[in-house]
Structure formats: structure tokens, C-alpha cells
Amino acid sequence: MNHGAGGELMQEFVSRHVLSHLEGTASEVPLEALDDSAVVDGIVFTTDGHTVKPLIFPGGDIGSLSVAGTVNDLSVMGAEPVALSSAVIMEEGLDMETVDRVMAGLAEASRACGVPVVTGDTKVIESGGIDGMVIVTSGIGRRSPHMDSNLERARRSREVKSAWLTDDNVAPGDALIVSGRLGDHGVALLSFREGYGFDTDVKSDVAPLNRMIASALQAGGIVTIKDPTRGGLANCLNEWSSKSAVGIELDGPAIPVSETVNNACELLGIDPLSIGNEGKAVIACVPEAAEDVLAALRSHPEGEDAALIGYATAEYDRVVIRTEMGGRRVLEPPVGDPVPRIC
Amino acid sequence: MNHGAGGELMQEFVSRHVLSHLEGTASEVPLEALDDSAVVDGIVFTTDGHTVKPLIFPGGDIGSLSVAGTVNDLSVMGAEPVALSSAVIMEEGLDMETVDRVMAGLAEASRACGVPVVTGDTKVIESGGIDGMVIVTSGIGRRSPHMDSNLERARRSREVKSAWLTDDNVAPGDALIVSGRLGDHGVALLSFREGYGFDTDVKSDVAPLNRMIASALQAGGIVTIKDPTRGGLANCLNEWSSKSAVGIELDGPAIPVSETVNNACELLGIDPLSIGNEGKAVIACVPEAAEDVLAALRSHPEGEDAALIGYATAEYDRVVIRTEMGGRRVLEPPVGDPVPRIC
Numbered sequence: 001m002n003h004g005a006g007g008e009l010m011q012e013f014v015s016r017h018v019l020s021h022l023e024g025t026a027s028e029v030p031l032e033a034l035d036d037s038a039v040v041d042g043i044v045f046t047t048d049g050h051t052v053k054p055l056i057f058p059g060g061d062i063g064s065l066s067v068a069g070t071v072n073d074l075s076v077m078g079a080e081p082v083a084l085s086s087a088v089i090m091e092e093g094l095d096m097e098t099v100d101r102v103m104a105g106l107a108e109a110s111r112a113c114g115v116p117v118v119t120g121d122t123k124v125i126e127s128g129g130i131d132g133m134v135i136v137t138s139g140i141g142r143r144s145p146h147m148d149s150n151l152e153r154a155r156r157s158r159e160v161k162s163a164w165l166t167d168d169n170v171a172p173g174d175a176l177i178v179s180g181r182l183g184d185h186g187v188a189l190l191s192f193r194e195g196y197g198f199d200t201d202v203k204s205d206v207a208p209l210n211r212m213i214a215s216a217l218q219a220g221g222i223v224t225i226k227d228p229t230r231g232g233l234a235n236c237l238n239e240w241s242s243k244s245a246v247g248i249e250l251d252g253p254a255i256p257v258s259e260t261v262n263n264a265c266e267l268l269g270i271d272p273l274s275i276g277n278e279g280k281a282v283i284a285c286v287p288e289a290a291e292d293v294l295a296a297l298r299s300h301p302e303g304e305d306a307a308l309i310g311y312a313t314a315e316y317d318r319v320v321i322r323t324e325m326g327g328r329r330v331l332e333p334p335v336g337d338p339v340p341r342i343c
Numbered sequence: 344m345n346h347g348a349g350g351e352l353m354q355e356f357v358s359r360h361v362l363s364h365l366e367g368t369a370s371e372v373p374l375e376a377l378d379d380s381a382v383v384d385g386i387v388f389t390t391d392g393h394t395v396k397p398l399i400f401p402g403g404d405i406g407s408l409s410v411a412g413t414v415n416d417l418s419v420m421g422a423e424p425v426a427l428s429s430a431v432i433m434e435e436g437l438d439m440e441t442v443d444r445v446m447a448g449l450a451e452a453s454r455a456c457g458v459p460v461v462t463g464d465t466k467v468i469e470s471g472g473i474d475g476m477v478i479v480t481s482g483i484g485r486r487s488p489h490m491d492s493n494l495e496r497a498r499r500s501r502e503v504k505s506a507w508l509t510d511d512n513v514a515p516g517d518a519l520i521v522s523g524r525l526g527d528h529g530v531a532l533l534s535f536r537e538g539y540g541f542d543t544d545v546k547s548d549v550a551p552l553n554r555m556i557a558s559a560l561q562a563g564g565i566v567t568i569k570d571p572t573r574g575g576l577a578n579c580l581n582e583w584s585s586k587s588a589v590g591i592e593l594d595g596p597a598i599p600v601s602e603t604v605n606n607a608c609e610l611l612g613i614d615p616l617s618i619g620n621e622g623k624a625v626i627a628c629v630p631e632a633a634e635d636v637l638a639a640l641r642s643h644p645e646g647e648d649a650a651l652i653g654y655a656t657a658e659y660d661r662v663v664i665r666t667e668m669g670g671r672r673v674l675e676p677p678v679g680d681p682v683p684r685i686c
Contacts, residue, residue, distance in 0.1 A: 014465055017442050018431070021450035022460055038461035040426045040483075043386055047428035047481055049466040083383045085390035087479045088361070089432075099360050107364035117365055118381035121479075122357055123392040125684070136430045136464075138390055138481035140383075341468070 035166050036073040036226065037141070044079035044141040046070060051134050053341040056101055058188045059203030060278070062135050063106030065343060068278055069229065070139040071113050071208040076225040076281060078150075078165040078217070079141030081210055084110065087121040087136040094132045102133065113208035115139070146217035153220030157286035160223055169224040170244035172314035175290035177283040179212065179297050180205065180305040182233055183261040186275030186339040191264065200260050205302075207279030212300040216281075219296040221289025226282050229343050231334050233273045236282050237319045238333035240312075248319045250310035250331065255321075274334040276343050284312065378509050379416040379569065380484070387422035387484040389413060394477050396684040399444055401531045402547030403621070405478050406449030408686060411621055412572065413482040414456050414551040419568040419624060421493075421508040421560070422484030424553055427453065430464040432477040441475065449478075456551035458482070489560035496563030500629035503566055512567040513587035515657035518633035520626040522555065522640050523548065523648040525576055526604040529618030529682040534607065543603050548645075550622030555643040559624075562639040564632025569625050572686050574677050576616045579625050580662045581676035583655075591662040593653035593674065598664075617677040619686050627655065 037046035050066045060068075067084065074081040086106065090099065110117050144150075147164075154160050162169045184205045191200040209227070216222060228236040233255070237248050257272045265272045279302055285293050290308055297303030319331040380389035393409045403411075410427065417424040429449065433442065453460050487493075490507075497503050505512045527548045534543040552570070559565060571579040576598070580591050600615045608615045622645055628636050633651055640646030662674040 017439060018446055018463065018465065021443070021446040022453070038426065038428075040459075040461050041485070043425070043483055045426060045428060045481075045483055046462055047430045047479070048464045049430040049432050049479065051432065051466050051468050082386070083381065083388060085381075085388060085481050087390045087392040087481075089392050089394065089477055089479075096360060100364070103361055103364040110365070116383075118383050119389055120361065121391045122361065123394050123477075125394050125477075134432055134466075134468075134477065136390070136392065136432075136479035136481075138388075138428050138430075138479075140386055140388055140483055142384070 035077070037077040037079065039077065039164055042143070044074055044077050044143070046073040047136065047138040048073060049134060049136045050343060051341055052189070052343055054192065055098060055132050057192050057204055060206035061102050061105040062133060063102040064109040065206050065278055066135040066137040067106055067109035067113070068206045068208045069343065070137040071115050071210050072227040074139045074141035075210045075213040076165060076227050078144050078147045080144045080214070081115040081139055081141045083116055083118040083140055085119045085138045086117050089123045089125060089134040091132050092124055092126055098132065109208060113210055115208070115210065144214065144217055146214060150217040150220045150222055153289060154223050154286045157288055165222065165224045167224060167226065167239050167243040170240045170246050170284045170312050172246055172312050173287055174223060174284045174312040175287045175308055176248065176250070176310045176312065177285065177290065177293060177297070177306060177308055178233065178256065179281040179283070179303045181256040181258050181261070182228070182277055182280065183257055183265065183272035183275045185278045186342050187261045187264045189342045190268070190339055200264055202258070202260050205277055205279035207302050209279065209281055209302060212297060212303050213281060215296040215299060216283065216293050219289065219292040222283055222285045222293060224284045227277070228280055228282050229276045229278060232275045232277065233282060234271065234331050235274070235333050237331065240284065241317065241319050245317065247313040247316040248310060249313050250319065250321045252321045252323045254307055254309045256305050256307050270339065273331060275339050278343060287311070378420070380420040380422065382420065382507055385486070387417055387420050387486070389416040390479065390481040391416060392477060392479045393686060394684055395532070395686055397535065398441060398475050400535050400547055401545070403549035404445050404448040405476060406445040407452040408549050408621055409478040409480040410449055410452035410456070411549050411551045412686065413480040414458050414553050415570040417482045417484035418553045418556040419508060419570050421487050421490045423487045423557070424458040424482055424484045426459055426461040426483055428462045428481045429460050430479040432466045432468060434475050435467055435469055437475045445476065452551060456553050458551070458553065487557065487560055489557060493560040493563045493565055496632060497566050497629045500631055508565065508567045510567065510569065510582050510586040513583045513589050513627045513655050515589055515655050516630055517566060517627045517655040518630045518651055519591065519653045519655065520628065520633065520636055520640070520649060520651050521576065521599065522624040522626070522646045524599040524601050524604070525571070525620055525623060526600055526608065526615035526618045528621045529685050530604045530607045532685045533611070533682055543607055545601070545603050548620055548622035550645050552622065552624055552645060555640060555646050556624060558639040558642060559626060559636050562632065562635040565626055565628045565636060567627045571623055571625050572619045572621060575618045575620065576625060577614065577674050578617070578676050580674065583627065584660065584662050588660065590656045590659040591653060592656050593662065593664045595664045595666045597650055597652045599648050599650050613682065616674060618682050621686060630654070
């Protein structure tokens, strides 16, 4: 199970058993970059399999999750999503009420963010381990019309390596922003699952972020964005640190996590920064742009709790958190997944 | 299980529980056309989930199958495939040797047809019903450079409704061609599965057809193409008949089916024309172009057994086969799937 958890074990598995077979390609952002989307022939292209359990949870369902996840993977590359595909694999015997609720959730999310589902596939398999349904969503997008002016603003401060919002684009001094409170999605699912013995009223944050990200790009000065899904903020920042060859220093108390999520995580012995989110963006921008980007995020309901959480640094090559007491601890990439089957 | 079999029950399920939730879109070939691919903003876009059992079979594996299926879905719309995505969902405990063989099969197929895999996703789930692995492949393509001259040749004979090779583009008088022998894929899988009690040396026909189809389009005069996967030729021609509102008259003895496949199907009591294929194209073209299209197909190894099998007609609205004895029978769309889990 840990090979699919989004952490280090998975990176290793993908390198050894997937990438090793495939050849490098001439695309602008190729497969081997292991970024959120590829860019090929001017088209931004992404895919994501969703195996969430349960299929319907507080704040969303596997349908809305699959739309949000794919729209966000396109948006965080600097693309405007054009269309989605949806492949649904269902277990024999799944009740039609669940099918209808999930498809309604998918349709509603697609309508809300203005990105149509244009093609799809349905397969039915014998009942067994998929817990009813798996949805694989792919998406295509075009370069956002705000990207050129956005990067132009960043270039007023420093050189910018990539023409897209890729993981290798962070430089020392960049400001790091999260668009809201972390950990809600994972804790909402855990507290809803049987046998975990605790109850919260935390709802999943599942949301397509294309419009909020478009506003942030209009503000300008952004060099990269990532949605902290599997592996959470810890995985996201460690990928940036490693692919951009920079250190990251976080101001612990500034990282927005709700008290309920904090308490639940303490109870379970897991780190809220390692849990997947489904409606959050982590943004790196040149420091001069940070206030404008924060204001742009906060003008959207999904971004009202946006916060500046730290800076990239040349002093070391790891992700470090300054704690409330003034201490420092290294934020490691999660090895496995503290909360399986949440996306 | 029958809701996923590609036949009439599935069409009904998709209409009632999937399409009913989604809105019509402005794409050139929209979701509600239920065609092989969508066309949106100049991009041809398709997705397909593969749940084949066993994962490795005579002539291919789920990896090569997923590449061929997606490349073919793009090609049969009149597109040149640009890139593929691959989402792999694996069961916990699946052995790495199988993973490696499947990924090597996928990579080899991608190399052979010249269409790169540019983005992907991997998920691991608890062991259960997926029999090891499901692969969902999506693909993007651009309009083939041969499409305009191809349709131009068709327009010399008659009006052509759609600018793409869609299911509603057939007209009375059109010649119908298959690119080779039918039923090999389904019979190869059945004979390889345990418990079926018969042995053949039939190999799956799994093959990407983009180059063969490009040659056929260069010959010109083609109004539509379809790959007869789930539900086989019977499903393909009934979709054309219903969406184009034409009848189809087939010359039974002209339909290429190998003796081994015929014998195996007789033994099992199934119709070889209702079994899925993974490396065949069914083509409708204006009758004047038939000889040139046949020659173009036969110039490729995948098309060496190409044959003219009948014509579209205005005389009735069903698919009818003239048998060897001079009788006629209606070829109904399959209700369920005579051979489950083959694609």
C-alpha cells in the first residue's frame, strides 16, 4: 500500500518500475519531470486515478473530488482548463443510488467551475477490492492568458527558469503561501470512516481552484503552484526543495490548521502537514508580489484563510519548520501515507 | 456485469445514469454523441478503462492493449495521436515482475506507434476484485493532415454531414470494409483463461492502427471509421445504423473470420461478430473509393486481410447478413457481453 501513498517509497517505485520502461519525450514538461501535468504541443494534459473511501463523504464525493483534482492539476501548471474526461470503473452490484449521487456530484462540480466533461468510459468488474467505484479523470488545458504578464512580474525581480509553473522553478528568497487551512480533507474522511472512534464536524475542502488561481496569476509574480494532495504540504515542499535545489524555512505558527484538525491529528498520532488536501494551493512567488497574491487569493471564498508561511533559502537544502518555542525541526517527506485512500 | 458489456444495456445505463447528469457542451463532437473521441477547441480527446483478464495474454498484455485502444480511438475519429496519459491502479501484493512486464508492453507499444506517454498516475488499493491491475489511458490528438483531402474525395460523390469521422456520417450506398479477421482477441483470451477447456494458438490482434489509418485517409473517400472493440462488429454496425439512420447489408461469406475462431465460437455458442477486437478498423467510404482504401489497408501488415463486407442501404433500417445459403438474418447489437473482461 505504501507504494501508492504519494511519498518517497512511491517516487522510488515509479522511477524504477514505470519510468525506467518509458523513453524521455520532447514535450515541454515531460513525464520524467513527475510534475502535476505534462505540456505537449501547446496542450496541458494530466490524469489522476481516484480511489477514495467512502465514495460519499462530508463535503463531497468521489465525483466532485475527481473534477476538482484534475482541474487543479491543470491550473497549478499555469493552464486554463478546457475539458475533462471521466472513466468510471464500477463493481458489479453497486447500487444505482450511489452511482447517481456520485455522477450528480461530478456534474455539479464541472458546472460550478465551468469545465465540461466531454468524453468518458464505463467499465463494470466483479465485486471485490475497489469498494464500489474508481474514477480516473484526465484533463486538457491551454496556457492561461495571465501567464506571460505573471512571469513578467517575477522576472522584474530575478531570472525565471521555466515558462510553466513547474516544481523546479523556486529560487532562494521566494515567498511561500498556502491558500487556506490544511488537513480538512483527510480528517473529514477519517472521522467519517467506521472504527476510528472519533467524531468531528470537519468537512472536506474539495474544490476546483481554477478561478482563484486565475486571480492570483493576474496579481503576478508567481513562479510555481502545487496542490498539496497525497502527502500534503510536506510532500509538496520537499518536491520543490529537491527539484529546485533550494532549502525552505517555514514559520510554524503561521501555517493555517484548524484546532479540530490539530486535535484529531494529535489523537491519531499523525502530522496534519502530511495529510492530503483537495481544495488548496501552495504558491511560490517573488517576495515583492506576496501581498498582492495574498489579496487576490483572499478575494475568493476558497482562499479567505490564505497565509504567508515562509521563504525559500540558499542556506540549506531541506524543509525546516521554526516552531512556536523558537526551535527548528526538519519536515521530512512522508514515507507512506498516514491516511490511505483519501484521493 | 452486463451494464459494462458495451451492448444495449450499457447504452441505456450510460444514458440514464451518466449523461442525464451532465450538460450538453459546445464541443464539435460532444459527450452525448457517445462517439470514440470528443473534439473540443481543435483537440481530439478520448479515455478508456482497461480491465482485461488475464493481465498478460497471447499476443499482448494490458499495457499494450491500453496504448492500442487509445491510439485507435483517436485515429478512427480522423486524428493524428499526439500523446497519451496512463493511470495505473494496482492491487496491493501484485508482483513486480508482472508490473514490469506490463509496463514494458505499454512502453514498447508506445514506441512502436510513435505516440509518447507524457503523464500518468499510480494508485495502490487493497487486494480484491480488480485482478491485479486496471489501466486507464487517455489520449489527445490533432486533426489528421489527410482529413481535408479525404473528405474532399467523398464529397465528389455525395454530401458529407460531419467534418470528423463520426458514427452519424454513413449514407446509403457507402461501402463497408473491415481491415482484417475478426474475433481473434476475444478467443485468444478465452482459450488462455482457466476452466474453458479448449486450447487454440490464436493470438490477440492488439495493435495501434494510426499508421494504417493514415494511409487509408490518404487514399481518400472515407466518411467514418470505428474500432470494433466491446460488442464487436455487431455493436459497431448497429451504432452506425442507428446514428446514421441507414440500413446495412452484409455479405456473410465475405466477412473474414479464421476457421479456428469460427470453431471455438461454435463450441462456446457465441457469435464471432459480437466479440471485441483490439487491432481492427471498420471503415465506411464512398463506393468509388473502396478499391483504393482496400489497397491502402493491405499495404500494412495489420491490414493484409482487409475485405469489402457490404454496403449501407436505404431499403431498411437494420443490420442484415446475407448467408452462404442465400438466406438473410438480422445482426442484432449484443445485449450483454459474450466474452467479459477482454478490454
